[in-house]
Amino acid sequence: MVKLAEWRGKEVFQKYGVPLPRGAVARSADEAESLTRSGAVPLPCVVKAQVLAGGRGKGGAVKFANTPDEARAAAASILGLEFKGEKVTELLLEEKLPIARELYLSFTLDRSLRLPIAIASAQGGVEIESVDDAAIERVPIHPFPGLAAYEKRRIAERLGVSGSVAKSLDRLLDALWRAFQGEDAELVEINPLAVVGEGLVALDAKVIVEDDAGFRHPEYGDIRDDRTPLEEIAREKEIAFVQLDGNIGVIANGAGLTMATLDVLKEFGGNPGVFLDLGGTDDPKKVTEAFLLMAQAKPKAVFLNIFGGVTRCDTVANGLVAAMKEVPPENRFPLVARIRGNNEKEGIEILRANGITSIPTLKESAQAVVAAAGGKA
Amino acid sequence: MTVLVDGSTRVMVQGITGHQGTVHTRQMKLFGTEVVAGVTPGKAGATVEGVPVFDSVRAAVEKTNANAACIFVPAPYAKDALLESVDAGIPLAVIVTEHIPFHDMLVMYHYARSKGARIIGPNCPGIAAPGLAKVGIIPNVVFQKGRVGVISRSGTLTYEIVNGIKERGLGQSACIGLGGDPVVGTSFVDALPLFQADPETDVIVLVGEIGGTAEEDAAEYIRHHVTKPVVAYIAGRSAPPGKRMGHAGAIISRGKGTAETKLAALSQAGAKVARFPYEIPDLVAEIIAHQGRR
Numbered sequence: 190m191v192k193l194a195e196w197r198g199k200e201v202f203q204k205y206g207v208p209l210p211r212g213a214v215a216r217s218a219d220e221a222e223s224l225t226r227s228g229a230v231p232l233p234c235v236v237k238a239q240v241l242a243g244g245r246g247k248g249g250a251v252k253f254a255n256t257p258d259e260a261r262a263a264a265a266s267i268l269g270l271e272f273k274g275e276k277v278t279e280l281l282l283e284e285k286l287p288i289a290r291e292l293y294l295s296f297t298l299d300r301s302l303r304l305p306i307a308i309a310s311a312q313g314g315v316e317i318e319s320v321d322d323a324a325i326e327r328v329p330i331h332p333f334p335g336l337a338a339y340e341k342r343r344i345a346e347r348l349g350v351s352g353s354v355a356k357s358l359d360r361l362l363d364a365l366w367r368a369f370q371g372e373d374a375e376l377v378e379i380n381p382l383a384v385v386g387e388g389l390v391a392l393d394a395k396v397i398v399e400d401d402a403g404f405r406h407p408e409y410g411d412i413r414d415d416r417t418p419l420e421e422i423a424r425e426k427e428i429a430f431v432q433l434d435g436n437i438g439v440i441a442n443g444a445g446l447t448m449a450t451l452d453v454l455k456e457f458g459g460n461p462g463v464f465l466d467l468g469g470t471d472d473p474k475k476v477t478e479a480f481l482l483m484a485q486a487k488p489k490a491v492f493l494n495i496f497g498g499v500t501r502c503d504t505v506a507n508g509l510v511a512a513m514k515e516v517p518p519e520n521r522f523p524l525v526a527r528i529r530g531n532n533e534k535e536g537i538e539i540l541r542a543n544g545i546t547s548i549p550t551l552k553e554s555a556q557a558v559v560a561a562a563g564g565k566a
Numbered sequence: 567m568t569v570l571v572d573g574s575t576r577v578m579v580q581g582i583t584g585h586q587g588t589v590h591t592r593q594m595k596l597f598g599t600e601v602v603a604g605v606t607p608g609k610a611g612a613t614v615e616g617v618p619v620f621d622s623v624r625a626a627v628e629k630t631n632a633n634a635a636c637i638f639v640p641a642p643y644a645k646d647a648l649l650e651s652v653d654a655g656i657p658l659a660v661i662v663t664e665h666i667p668f669h670d671m672l673v674m675y676h677y678a679r680s681k682g683a684r685i686i687g688p689n690c691p692g693i694a695a696p697g698l699a700k701v702g703i704i705p706n707v708v709f710q711k712g713r714v715g716v717i718s719r720s721g722t723l724t725y726e727i728v729n730g731i732k733e734r735g736l737g738q739s740a741c742i743g744l745g746g747d748p749v750v751g752t753s754f755v756d757a758l759p760l761f762q763a764d765p766e767t768d769v770i771v772l773v774g775e776i777g778g779t780a781e782e783d784a785a786e787y788i789r790h791h792v793t794k795p796v797v798a799y800i801a802g803r804s805a806p807p808g809k810r811m812g813h814a815g816a817i818i819s820r821g822k823g824t825a826e827t828k829l830a831a832l833s834q835a836g837a838k839v840a841r842f843p844y845e846i847p848d849l850v851a852e853i854i855a856h857q858g859r860r
Contacts, residue, residue, distance in 0.1 A: 298748055298749070300748050300749065300778050300780070301778075301780070303672065303675055303676075303749050321696075328655045331676065333676060375668075398740030399668060399669075401641065401665040401666060401667045401668070404641070405642075405667070422811060425612070433806055443721040443722030444746060444775065444776055445719065445720025445746070445801045446720065446722040446723040446801075447843070448723075448775065448776070448801040449799075451725070452801065452802065452804050452841075452842065453731060453843075454804045455703065455803075456841075456842065458764070469664075469721075476577070496703065496722040496723075496726045496729070498691065498703060498705045498721065498725050500720055529729065530708070530722075530725055530729070531705050531707065533707075550844065551726075552842075552844055
């Protein structure tokens, strides 16, 4: 999941022909002033912090400017702000438009239906979660025929648009649908979609693209998500790594087993903070890298919980033993191991030869690691 | 036929010459499965683990009458592999490959459906029926023939739970690992009727995860259509909202798809709820003991 900043989302919209306000990105107050002075951004304009969190308007991260000096002042006051944990380094400046109405429109996936779905509401400009269900139209779109004309008419009717605005909507829906498919998006959302004169303009852009389609979209490879530095390193090494507050490190394989391990640790009063999912690997080097990464997170104790399927227990044991020799003394941690499944006997024997005992049951091994981390949190 | 596979299942492995394809061809054969063909374009004439390799699914089916596909082909080519298998008339495809874009999977799912074929997966461990056949990668060691049916969205957690059932002295009729991707070929609601109808299954174990609404949908189905006892477990009860814990499925957002909503729905539908994986075998054993007394 890669969430694009508004300006990047609008670049995507532009590529597919979704109508936008005239605007430009600024990274300094100087730049904001010169963009407005040169007319690249028409005045009056709006100055918006480029952060991923919502609620920018209420949070002081959106301001208006009538003159280049005001644009400079607005930019200076927003840049450097810490907005819901994100530091503001980029601004989007756009012309301020006379808005007649604000609508909502998006395409996303309906997992239960296993179909893309268009979501539309005449109540735009507020979070869609807060809109009454009856005011929201959901139109499932079959991927083979794609978005049909009658479906677009249904959306237009619910949005209460007609005439030239409806014609504008028809073209915009096609463009947004193509963006949804073409960019392998999980979500393309316009909120608000503004009625301006006889047409429509996307005032905001929320685009989330799917990680798994990365092989088709190298352009999204460098965009950082909300990852910590260690999470970023893990991503590069293709290890699933999640960091939270807590002092127990968990190395498991598979999302389900990782989460079940978390549930059991919490039950026994543990406070797991770092999760490392080996996934299916039979490369001992990857296991070693995972352990070294875990050591950098400085947990008080580590729980290795592996059920060997694709991953063989002896591979994990060998990787672990190699890692333990490389971890610097100041980063060493108490370890509780539980390895089951394919090549279990061989794995347990390798660990035993290196002074590590594998505890067979989930319950007892979880209790042991909570104790090793200093007892209940 | 118990659940989707039986003694007449003839497996074709797509991507058989890759590392995983080769390893799991061997494991499927050791399980007792008839693996009759492999497909890797450009590798016709080779044999892997004694299995003949063909250039195309069509050639493989003509020569071997394969009737189930097991797909290990890398994600960028997995869509093509599935379409090829469906077009050759193969009615069941297990897709082990992970990281297939869901936009591809939408096309794959709806195409297969339009041709009457069923997909299990992607990113899944597949299906196994002890004593009959295995299509996929679930470790052989966790199985023992018995009367417990297991349906799961997880991978290794499934192995853990199936193994726990074996260690409790019970066995399995069949186990399906559905995969945890946003779009799956077979959901809980698709799999439940197979186990409800299966004369070899007495108890159904359902293993879910946080995220999505697949378990809530399953609860609704169980309430109306399942008369066999169900034991349910949901992983991720204590996972933090908004953080992705591996699977695309395993993310909670907007208060939907939490463990609480899922467990409540399943419990109201009459399922016995396990709080931890190790409670499942005991709950199953209790139900079987009770059935024995009736």
